[in-house]
Amino acid sequence: MSRALVLDTETTGFDPLTGDRVLEVAAVEIVNLVPTGRHFHTLIDPERDVPEEATKVHGFTRDMLIGKPKFAEIVPGLLDFLGDDPIVAHNAPFDFNFLDFELKKAGHKVLDRARMVDTLVLAKKRFPGLPNSLDALCRRYGIDNSMRTAHNALLDVQLLAQVYLELMGGKQPGLELASRPAVSTPVVLAVDAPPVAARTPRPITPSETEIAAHSAFLGKIKDPVWAALLAAE
Incomplete structure (x- = not known):
């Protein structure tokens, strides 16, 4: 079984090193390139203001996020859902940088970059x-x-999951041939065929006139092979 998570975050800005924080995380599960319907999604109190420029992008304001869980509170559920499987994201370094910052701030290890699929x-x-x-x-x-x-994170990961499947070859959901019982095609063996009736030989015997005409034709050809064969008989 090949499992991966398609993930997206929304933030208060572009750089966690200047104080920006994560305010939404969403991830959907795909197994063997087919969405399973399982997902993780939560809004987060970023513990700071949300600039107007960021609100124009994702629609969240500071008032909408007051009272939501803080990132440290959602970490256990997030890490449990992500497991050790590949994490797919669009412009993945952006999301990984923010998650790494938040994970370190909450006292956890950062994500292994080998898991990143951009x-x-x-x-x-x-x-x-x-x-x-x-x-x-x-x-x-x-x-x-x-x-x-x-830029709602949950909608974005649902769309990105479809895009990822197309980028990986366009496998259609539900096309799980291995899950269906195999149907074998019967093979008819030659030994089972009915015997064929013996054929009656029908030899063709040329007339004297035909033989004479053929000999005259061969006389016009230099060293005809047919004459050598007839002589051998």
């Missing part, structure tokens, strides 16, 4: 020189993103 890198290899934002990829693959009026 769909932005995959998309740039597949479509060099083209726009490869999540919205652009949704349009390219015909994925309905009409509900994406803001």
Whole structure:
């Protein structure tokens, strides 16, 4: 079984080293490139203000997040859901940097970068020189993103999961041939075939006139092979 998590975060800004914090985390589970329906999602009290510029991106204000759990409180559930499996994200270093900062602040180890799968890198290899934002990829693959009026983490990971499946070859959900009973095609062996009736030989005997005409034709050819064969008989 191949398990991976598609993850996204929303934050108060661009850099945790300047005081920005995570305010939303969402992840969905996929197994053998098929979404299972299991997900992790929570809003987080960032313990600071939310700049107006950030609110324009994801729609969350400081008042909306007061009373939500702090990051240290959601860590156990998040780490349990992530397990040790690969973590897929769009522009993954951004999300990993923020999660690493929050994990260290809460007294936990950072995420192993070997687990990181960046769909932005995959998309740039597949479509060099083209726009490869999540919205652009949704349009390219015909994925309905009409509900994406803001960068909501849960909606984004659901869309990104579909994009990731397309980037990995476009496997369709539910196409689990291994889970279906195998159907064997009967093979008819030659030994089971009914015997074929013996054929009656029908030899063709040329007339004297035909033999004479053939000999005259051979006389016009230099060293004819047919004449040597007839002489051998």
